[in-house]
Amino acid sequence: MSEEADHDHRPLVLMHRLPSFALPFRDRLHSHFRVLDPHSSITAGETPQAFLSRHAASVQALITVCPSPVAADLLDLLPSLRVVVGSSAGVDHIDVAECHRRGIAVTNAGNAFxxxxxxxxxxxxxxxxxxxxxxxxxxxxxxxxxxxxxxxxxxxxxxxxxxxxxxxxxxxxxxxxxxxxxxxxxxxxxxxxxxxxxxxxxxxxxxxxxxxxxxxxxxxxxxxxxxxxxxxxxxxxxxxxxxxxxxxxxxxxxxxxxxxxxxxxxxxxxxxxxxxxxxxxxxxxxxxxxSPHRAVLTPESFEAVFEVIMANLKAFFSNKPLLSPVKLE
Amino acid sequence: MSEEADHDHRPLVLMHRLPSFALPFRDRLHSHFRVLDPHSSITAGETPQAFLSRHAASVQALITVCPSPVAADLLDLLPSLRVVVGSSAGVDHIDVAECHRRGIAVTNAGNAFxxxxxxxxxxxxxxxxxxxxxxxxxxxxxxxxxxxxxxxxxxxxxxxxxxxxxxxxxxxxxxxxxxxxxxxxxxxxxxxxxxxxxxxxxxxxxxxxxxxxxxxxxxxxxxxxxxxxxxxxxxxxxxxxxxxxxxxxxxxxxxxxxxxxxxxxxxxxxxxxxxxxxxxxxxxxxxxxxSPHRAVLTPESFEAVFEVIMANLKAFFSNKPLLSPVKLE
Incomplete structure (x- = not known):
């Protein structure tokens, strides 16, 4: 990690996504958080896995972009993880039960969509x-x-x-x-x-x-x-x-x-x-x-989900109640 | 006209339409009215014009199916006409001003559509x-x-x-x-x-x-x-x-x-x-x-407009107020 990063006091957030599913408001996230995105932050020649294991120990918060799965294999790599911030209404791609077993909170998009x-x-x-x-x-x-x-x-x-x-x-x-x-x-x-x-x-x-x-x-x-x-x-x-x-x-x-x-x-x-x-x-x-899974594809929805994600992350890093926690059924 | 028709006491109604625009509820109209339809009632060899002039003198009521025009040339053929019953919401195919000048009432589909x-x-x-x-x-x-x-x-x-x-x-x-x-x-x-x-x-x-x-x-x-x-x-x-x-x-x-x-x-x-x-x-x-001009194309709308047409015709033939008269603007 560069010297600049060492002096960066923004909280660290890991972005978990498939290469083709990017969040449209990444720059605005960056102004509040240090966002680690294996698909865009890796140095030449490094694999996403290598990048992840280099940073994994300190990651407390993860944003997951549907449909990228969050299950035991990923959680095993992230021993400090305490919150999985989802960006969709449905969280069927997240093993919520496994998260809860490990004391990791999960949030979804709330009513944004x-x-x-x-x-x-x-x-x-x-x-x-x-x-x-x-x-x-x-x-x-x-x-x-x-x-x-x-x-x-x-x-x-x-x-x-x-x-x-x-x-x-x-x-x-x-x-x-x-x-x-x-x-x-x-x-x-x-x-x-x-x-x-x-x-x-x-x-x-x-x-x-x-x-x-x-x-x-x-x-x-x-x-x-x-x-x-x-x-x-x-x-x-x-x-x-x-x-x-x-x-x-x-x-x-x-x-x-x-x-x-x-x-x-x-x-x-x-x-x-x-x-x-x-x-x-x-x-x-x-x-x-x-229809190609696009019921949420409006700028208005994206803005709304950005607000929910920001609110959940800010709440998490200031030890306040999460905005849209997912309860286990 | 056949002897049977001479003894038919159902009120006479002229159907005015383009050949390709038929009303779906013609049989139900027939149970209350004697419907003259130049496109389906003419005897072999007769032109619609000849058919019309044979019956024109006695016609008091006309049903018009949009977009078949109702203007002075048609009205000239129908000296007894007293009501034009429209089957659409818009009546731009009917010369309402000319009808009113001749003392002919005009009705539309009301709220049916x-x-x-x-x-x-x-x-x-x-x-x-x-x-x-x-x-x-x-x-x-x-x-x-x-x-x-x-x-x-x-x-x-x-x-x-x-x-x-x-x-x-x-x-x-x-x-x-x-x-x-x-x-x-x-x-x-x-x-x-x-x-x-x-x-x-x-x-x-x-x-x-x-x-x-x-x-x-x-x-x-x-x-x-x-x-x-x-x-x-x-x-x-x-x-x-x-x-x-x-x-x-x-x-x-x-x-x-x-x-x-x-x-x-x-x-x-x-x-x-x-x-x-x-x-x-x-x-x-x-x-x-x-879209091919189909905002009204449901059985429910057709049923509703049938009710409006029947109500206007029945009102007309029993000298009661028309259900959906069109006023001149």
């Missing part, structure tokens, strides 16, 4: 119901003058929308859909006193009573493939699935089959099980809207 | 801001695994949305956008006591103070090209235009130029000046969403 993700869920639902993307393709292909009228679409108002996961995102989705005249119900681990909508403890029961399911719960061992064959059958052939949570919340292989057989009405996906891979069968379907 | 059109305006706005259709194309083209991350889009919440035309559709748009956290203002002929939003008497002033314009006013001589060069300049290079009214409300040629030069941020069109022709320059633009 909730409004943008909720907006995107509504956008996907409107697109599937009203065939906006399909109509756009129809016009751009030059088909309108030749083929004339386009097939009917379906009204949003009056639809029974089941929200799977009534957290911060789910409640923003519900607020928006109420303005369109939808009838909202929900499933979550527990009934929420703050949510004035019918509660279903079982997702299949919710699906039977819904025209649309919006999936926005956290991905955990318990919610993996929460949208399975039984739920799809319960939702029925006119039913629509919107997924803005994580790909693995839906049994994608089953859903593709249901769509191919016409046993489900349509779907909007912002997330997939094996991103960026998307099942090719979906490409030919007009009742499906595909 | 307002919710669906408002939903569609929000869908187009979300699509332009969040690049849903563009993202869909990106995924379907197989670009995601190759090109990786997609450009940032823009958050709906906080946007200043100027609504041009605060009628039934405009107020439904405002209600929806409020749930997304937008700041709504509006322009219309007159300030509306029922609209709790800032009012601008001048569209340019509204544009200067807006990030987005949603155009949903009636097309009249006064509103033709209401979105012109000056308004586009006032809206500015990040501004977005959504048009769910009529194509000719926007100076399309100018707008295409502004888009091509990057002097406006993006646009969503459900309507065009020369439908179904769409300016080819738009096909290559990613910041534009094109």
């Amino acid at each position: 909730s409004e943008d993700v909720a907006d995107y869920a509504v956008a996907l639902l409107l697109d599937v119901l009203r065939r906006v993307s399909a109509g756009n393709r129809f016009v751009r292909s030059g088909s309108w003058p030749q083929k004339g009228e386009y097939p009917l679409c379906s009204k949003l108002g009056g639809k029974r929308v089941g929200i799977v996961g009534m957290g911060s995102i789910g409640s923003e989705v519900a607020k928006r859909l109420a303005a369109f005249g939808c009838r909202v119900a929900y499933n979550s681990r527990n009934k929420k006193p703050s949510a004035p909508y019918p509660y279903y403890a079982n997702v299949c029961d919710l699906a039977v009573n819904s025209d649309v399911l919006v999936v926005c719960c956290a991905l955990t061992d318990k919610t993996h493939h929460i949208i399975n064959k039984d739920v799809l059958t319960a939702l029925g052939r006119d039913g629509i699935i919107i997924n803005v949570g994580r790909g693995a919340l839906v049994d994608e292989k089953e859903l593709v089959q249901y769509l191919a057989r016409g046993e489900i009405g349509g779907a909007g996906f912002d997330v997939f099980e094996k991103e960026p891979e998307v099942p090719k069968e979906l490409f030919a379907m007009d009742n499906v809207v595909l | 307002s919710e669906d059109v408002a939903d569609y305006a929000v869908a187009l706005l979300l699509d332009v801001l969040r690049r849903v259709s563009a993202g869909n194309r990106f995924v379907r083209s197989g670009s995601w695994p190759q090109k990786g991350e997609y450009p940032l889009c823009s958050k709906l919440g906080g946007k200043r949305v100027g609504i041009v035309g605060m009628g039934s559709i405009g107020s439904e748009v405002a209600k929806r956008l409020a749930a997304f956290g937008c700041r709504v203002a509006y322009n219309s002929r007159n300030k509306k006591p029922s609209a709790p939003y800032p009012y601008y008497a001048n569209v340019c002033d509204l544009a200067v103070n807006s990030d987005v314009l949603v155009v949903c006013c009636a097309l009249t001589d006064k509103t033709h090209h209401i979105i012109n060069k000056d308004v586009l300049t006032a809206l500015g290079r990040d501004g977005i235009i959504i048009n769910v009214g009529r194509g000719a409300l926007v100076d399309e040629k100018e707008l295409v130029q502004y888009l091509a030069r990057g002097e406006i941020g993006g646009a969503g069109f459900d309507v065009f000046e020369k439908e179904p022709e769409v300016p080819k320059e738009l096909f290559a633009m990613d910041n534009v969403v094109l």
